[in-house]
Amino acid sequence: MAITKAPLFTSRRAEAEPSAAAEGTSVALDLRGVQKTYDTPGRPQVEAIRHLDFSIRRGELVCVVGPSGAGKTTLLRSIAGLLDLTGGEVVLDGNVVTGPPEGMAVVFQEYGRSLFPWMTVRQNVELPLKEKGLDKATRREKVNRALEEVGLTEAAEQHPWQLSGGMQQRVAIARAVAYEPSVLLMDEPFAAVDAQTRAELEDLVRSLWKHLGVTVLFVTHDIDEAVYLGERVIVLSNRPTVLMEDVDVDLPAERDQLTTRSLARFGELRGHVYSLIQRAKRGDRPDAPLPASKGE
Numbered sequence: 001m002a003i004t005k006a007p008l009f010t011s012r013r014a015e016a017e018p019s020a021a022a023e024g025t026s027v028a029l030d031l032r033g034v035q036k037t038y039d040t041p042g043r044p045q046v047e048a049i050r051h052l053d054f055s056i057r058r059g060e061l062v063c064v065v066g067p068s069g070a071g072k073t074t075l076l077r078s079i080a081g082l083l084d085l086t087g088g089e090v091v092l093d094g095n096v097v098t099g100p101p102e103g104m105a106v107v108f109q110e111y112g113r114s115l116f117p118w119m120t121v122r123q124n125v126e127l128p129l130k131e132k133g134l135d136k137a138t139r140r141e142k143v144n145r146a147l148e149e150v151g152l153t154e155a156a157e158q159h160p161w162q163l164s165g166g167m168q169q170r171v172a173i174a175r176a177v178a179y180e181p182s183v184l185l186m187d188e189p190f191a192a193v194d195a196q197t198r199a200e201l202e203d204l205v206r207s208l209w210k211h212l213g214v215t216v217l218f219v220t221h222d223i224d225e226a227v228y229l230g231e232r233v234i235v236l237s238n239r240p241t242v243l244m245e246d247v248d249v250d251l252p253a254e255r256d257q258l259t260t261r262s263l264a265r266f267g268e269l270r271g272h273v274y275s276l277i278q279r280a281k282r283g284d285r286p287d288a289p290l291p292a293s294k295g296e
């Protein structure tokens with residue numbers, strides 16, 4: 001079977017809907033024909049991203065999954081303005097990204113390396129606000145609000161090394177939301193924490209997203225996490241990356257770990273994304289379908 005979209009699963013790409021931009025809706029992030037090939041002196045080039053086109057509407061929470069080495073980090077770093085693209089462009093709030101844009105914040109997996117150990121929690125969260133040039137009273141108010149949002153008011157004067165891994169990641173999240181970014185990028189942020197903490201942090205992201213209305217692009221290895229969190233799941237092919245499918249997650253807006261994960265629909269969506277990843281791993285991709293005998 002080719003990469004068909006059973007009626008049960010809607011894909012924006014498959015149904016050739018007009019893009020969000022064309023519909024005149026508010027687009028926060030727009031990827032237009034993004035390509036990235038790495039030039040490594042003395043070695044063959046590595047074509048990481050062949051072609052990616054997708055948009056994220058303001059206030060959406062979109063997850064990205066793909067096989068290992070597919071180019072997820074390359075994609076995120078391209079969006080964050082940390083890499084020179086080989087082709088295409090990334091547009092944030094109508095402006096082409098040419099370097100790290102002001103309206104973006106990133107939460108990385110390695111919270112241990114992204115927080116400054118000699119600074120208190122409060123100082124870590126405040127730092128980007130200082131760089132933004134905000135006055136002291138405004139900074140204090142925004143830091144207090146962000147720490148409250150992530151449940152760390154009591155830990156404000158502690159240092160990151162005095163906190164658990166999950167709490168440190170909450171500090172990193174507080175720092176990102178205090179900055180009030182237009183788009184929040186999250187690169188496998190919970191890969192290094194235990195399962196229970198991970199579930200709590202997933203719920204924190206959903207509640208912050210709903211509460212603050214921030215636009216989130218969340219990269220993860222974990223299919224269940226992607227389906228649980230996202231309003232859409234963008235599935236990448238193997239390298240060189242193209243879009244495998246853009247899956248609508250039509251689960252109820254109110255989600256909780258127990259009820260949502262036990263829904264039949266959750267299982268169907270999870271199974272669908274899983275099968276796409278399995279196909280991607282085998283090299284089945286929209287621009288290079290496998291011979292029929294190897295397909296499903």
Ligand SMILES: Nc1ncnc2c1ncn2[C@@H]1O[C@H](COP(=O)(O)OP(=O)(O)OP(=O)(O)O)[C@@H](O)[C@H]1O
Nearest residue numbers: 038040046048067068069070071072073074075239
């Ligand atoms: N700086 C670089 N120079 C050369 N090749 C690179 C560089 N960074 C990444 N690559 C290659 O680009 C491809 C995509 O890598 P990337 O890290 O983006 O994938 P990924 O999907 O994030 O991987 P993983 O799932 O293992 O985290 C890989 O083949 C990788 O080896």
